[in-house]
Amino acid sequence: MKKKVVIIGGGNIAGTVHVPHYQNRKELEVVAVLGRNAERAEAFAKRHAIPRFYTDGDEMYAAEKPDIVSVCTPNSFHYPAVMKALENGCHVLCEKPPAISADEAWDMHQAAKARNLVLAYNFHNRFAEDVKIVREKAAAGLLGDIYVTKVQALRRSGVPAWGYFTNKELQGGGPLIDIGVHMLDAAMYVLGFPAVKRVTAKQFQKIGKKKSHGSFGEWDPKKYEVEDSLFGFIELEGGNLLQIETSFALHIIEESVMDVTFMADKAGATLFPAHIHTDKHGELVTLYQKKQADPDRQRKSMEAFIDRCLGKEVMIADSEQGYIIQRIVEALYESAEKGESVSLWPDNRH
Ligand SMILES: NC(=O)c1ccc[n+]([C@@H]2O[C@H](COP(=O)([O-])OP(=O)(O)OC[C@H]3O[C@@H](n4cnc5c(N)ncnc54)[C@H](O)[C@@H]3O)[C@@H](O)[C@H]2O)c1
Structure with a gap:
């Protein structure tokens, strides 16, 4: 069965990097986008042939039960989006920078470690x-x-x-x-x-x-x-x-x-x-x-994250290093x- 991917924040980097690389992998399926603005999220979903869009996180997690989440929002929303994705048992690729503060990045690292989930940053x-x-x-x-x-x-x-x-x-x-x-x-x-x-x-x-x-x-x-x-x-x-x-x-x-x-x-x-x-x-x-x-750095960063989620021991920009940065x-x-x-x-x- 294909792993289900959800994109949070359907903007520039999500559309040019995350979605195309996920859609290139036969093991994965991009099932939904979660945005703040319904019109923009719907337009993003249509443009990228993503079947569903949401503006409510709880509704999205309940309906989709994703395996993998990409966080591509403005920086200040990285922390709440990553924490919620981890709480819902998802592996996460979060855009850079990890967060706004070191305390947030530390919490994110600890949450991923405690649940044994992959949390990587797109330091491509x-x-x-x-x-x-x-x-x-x-x-x-x-x-x-x-x-x-x-x-x-x-x-x-x-x-x-x-x-x-x-x-x-x-x-x-x-x-x-x-x-x-x-x-x-x-x-x-x-x-x-x-x-x-x-x-x-x-x-x-x-x-x-x-x-x-x-x-x-x-x-x-x-x-x-x-x-x-x-x-x-x-x-x-x-x-x-x-x-x-x-x-x-x-x-x-x-x-x-x-x-x-x-x-x-x-x-x-x-x-x-x-x-x-x-x-x-x-x-x-x-x-x-x-x-x-x-x-070809963006592709390699995406492939490494996906491979890691699928169980391969490849290098990623991990959450501890993200915290240090x-x-x-x-x-x-x-x-x-x-x-x-x-x-x-x-x-x-x-
Ligand atoms: N790795 C790279 O080379 C690279 C390049 C560009 C941007 N980025 C990073 O990606 C992130 C987004 O940048 P962008 O250029 O794509 O910005 P953008 O403004 O094009 O896209 C952000 C999207 O997030 C949505 N959004 C805003 N708040 C939200 C929320 N609370 N929940 C869900 N969606 C929300 C916006 O509506 C918008 O669609 C930033 O953190 C930025 O630093 C990384």
Whole structure:
């Protein structure tokens, strides 16, 4: 019998990534979409040949008894939607970021663990072949000791004009929680999730409230509530440093930079595309080079989650790692708001 899948939040990512990949798998059947707005949920169901739509969660769980749920709502609804799905015995793929706060992400992790259910986050960038290669070569010692890591998720003029991305309450923040989390997860995955000692950040709101147009459309500057750039230093166990730069709007030359750079004592590397290099008598020596970054990350992330739900022991962006990412994000915002460093060491919260 096919496993039944329900989509919660039939918007952009649900329609372009989740539904098509579920519908590609013969073991699965997308049976319904749950939305807040009946008209939109019905239109989404029609557009994607999904038989039923709901606006009431209790009604949906009682009628459909799904095995798998995808949570694709704005960020602030991830927590209640994931908790309810877990309570109803479903495996869950939740969009990034895991939640709005570290406490929420911790509860979600604990709830999944207690019920022995799969809870994965769609941190799809870590599924790129590039990440696999750099991670393996770093683990084999090609780079040596990675003492500085630079995480960049920068857009020159990329304020998302659709959805709720400039609404602080619904999204929890701007570029850090929206796109910074992607590169932060990829970096932490390569590094093996080292413990974090201390976090220091500065955030700015210099452009989003003044401009109203960008390469991702038009927004209302009066409703622009999130940071338009944030920069942070994350001190890792053992004295190593992770530096993060994120922006929706920033006066830089490039339209977009989404990459991670590792600086180690034997060699250096970038992730997208994978490039490993060293220096010989002042000359740059390329040790490994991939011509183009793997574009097939979303599919691989979806396939891994589905395979895990079907019992295969494959890598997923799991709920414990999701909690760690959320905790770093929360500490970066806390530091930026208070204007002081935030210590996460020793870890005494949980
Ligand atoms: N992995 C990625 O690359 C990626 C890309 C884009 C978005 N996302 C994430 O996906 C999520 C949604 O983003 P999007 O771009 O699809 O937004 P969107 O605005 O296009 O879609 C969100 C949908 O959720 C519905 N919704 C709102 N509140 C709801 C609720 N309480 N219950 C059920 N449905 C509700 C809205 O009506 C809308 O249809 C966000 O968390 C975002 O961070 C991830």
